[in-house]
Amino acid sequence: EPEVTQTPSHQVTQMGQEVILRCVPISNHLYFYWYRQILGQKVEFLVSFYNNEISEKSEIFDDQFSVERPDGSNFTLKIRSTKLEDSAMYFCASSEQGRLRTEAFFGQGTRLTVV
């Protein structure tokens, strides 16, 4: 069964360092998302992406964050200068359509720890 793949599963980084979280969405999906979940809390929307541009971003997604689809398969989230409060589980999701009915399929997540 097709699935969303995220790498790495766990990343530890020093405060102020740049990190790139990688995702391979399901191959025929056109809509991509990043969400994050701080430990024990709810899942929060960061950004949505379609047709090589950002469709919507939340207030969490400030200038330190960027997304890119560098080739036909990968979808990346970059955090330029990590802060302690960026420690969270980051989920990539994709869906075939952006419409209401279409469920988003989530990757297994990347647990980011900023020390």
Add this chain to the structure above:
Amino acid sequence: AQKITQTQPGMFVQEKEAVTLDCTYDTSDQSYGLFWYKQPSSGEMIFLIYQGSYDEQNATEGRYSLNFQKARKSANLVISASQLGDSAMYFCAMREDNTGANSKLTFGKGITLSVRP
């Protein structure tokens, strides 16, 4: 105001019994979708069931059913014949139509379900 509210504390259920997980939502849209996801301790998010605002019948997927009461703005998940593997965090989420073609999911805080043998 919270868009998705899940207020139950940790829930416990005996194996093979049914359990209802509550979810209420707030939207001014006429067209929206409601989702339930399961998050086991391993961390991944697993889609369980979907209910559209215009769907006349309650959604069902195997042992999962959704008790949709539109006037009350509630979308409770019912798990029948609970299994030990159902122990997990459960999130209710909503997609609204007003956010455009690439509408995001808004999640509730989640409910922890523990199934007792």
